[in-house]
Amino acid sequence: RKEVEQDPGPFNVPEGATVAFNCTYSNSASQSFFWYRQDCRKEPKLLMSVYSSGNEDGRFTAQLNRASQYISLLIRDSKLSDSATYLCVVIPGSGTYKYIFGTGTRLKVLA
Amino acid sequence: SQTIHQWPATLVQPVGSPLSLECTVEGTSNPNLYWYRQAAGRGLQLLFYSVGIGQISSEVPQNLSASRPQDRQFILSSKKLLLSDSGFYLCAWTRASLNEKLFFGSGTQLSVL
Numbered sequence: 001r002k003e004v005e006q007d008p009g010p011f012n013v014p015e016g017a018t019v020a021f022n023c024t025y026s027n028s029a030s031q032s033f034f035w036y037r038q039d040c041r042k043e044p045k046l047l048m049s050v051y052s053s054g055n056e057d058g059r060f061t062a063q064l065n066r067a068s069q070y071i072s073l074l075i076r077d078s079k080l081s082d083s084a085t086y087l088c089v090v091i092p093g094s095g096t097y098k099y100i101f102g103t104g105t106r107l108k109v110l111a
Numbered sequence: 112s113q114t115i116h117q118w119p120a121t122l123v124q125p126v127g128s129p130l131s132l133e134c135t136v137e138g139t140s141n142p143n144l145y146w147y148r149q150a151a152g153r154g155l156q157l158l159f160y161s162v163g164i165g166q167i168s169s170e171v172p173q174n175l176s177a178s179r180p181q182d183r184q185f186i187l188s189s190k191k192l193l194l195s196d197s198g199f200y201l202c203a204w205t206r207a208s209l210n211e212k213l214f215f216g217s218g219t220q221l222s223v224l
Contacts, residue, residue, distance in 0.1 A: 031209070041220070087154070097143050
């Protein structure tokens with residue numbers, strides 16, 4: 001089983017739609033979680049950290065489910081500019097400096 | 112503010128040639144430094160990370176090596192490139208503590224022909 005798994009997509013959604021991605025992780029001792037956004041041939045950029053109680057940043061909501069070992073990202077009112085690949089990142093355990101990336105989920109927002 | 116510089120942006124190298132990619136961070140001290148590789152259409156693979164000068168952790172056995180000769184400098188090298196070394200190489204840094212946010216350089220697109 002991979003350490004971090006994501007549905008590769010693509011998710012094709014119309015403008016204004018709500019879309020959600022999940023990401024599962026295998027190490028139950030994982031400590032920290034993040035969502036990154038990557039545009040084609042560019043470096044990944046931090047979208048948001050994921051906190052235990054869930055957190056929101058504008059149209060974006062991130063949640064953590066430790067019991068089922070997954071994190072989620074919800075995007076409301078999708079914009080054309082949200083089209084990108086969304087990468088889930090996990091620090092797999094305590095006391096480690098490793099950051100493990102999922103393979104990413106492609107989102108295409110259609111006009 | 113902190114910035115990370117990575118160069119060159121693109122590189123075309125013949126099979127069997129050497130490689131040296133450099134990454135430097137400004138505006139912080141004692142950062143943790145990382146090298147990732149992304150093959151075409153694939154996810155990011157952690158290659159090396161370093162928590163201090165001369166301290167290198169290798170994640171994937173391969174013909175690549177990394178060095179950290181100075182606090183804010185991280186170098187990725189190869190003595191002889193393989194076709195399979197082609198990809199998008201990304202340097203990244205975090206503050207020197209656990210669970211920090213990871214910030215990336217702009218990447219080097221390496222094509223081995």
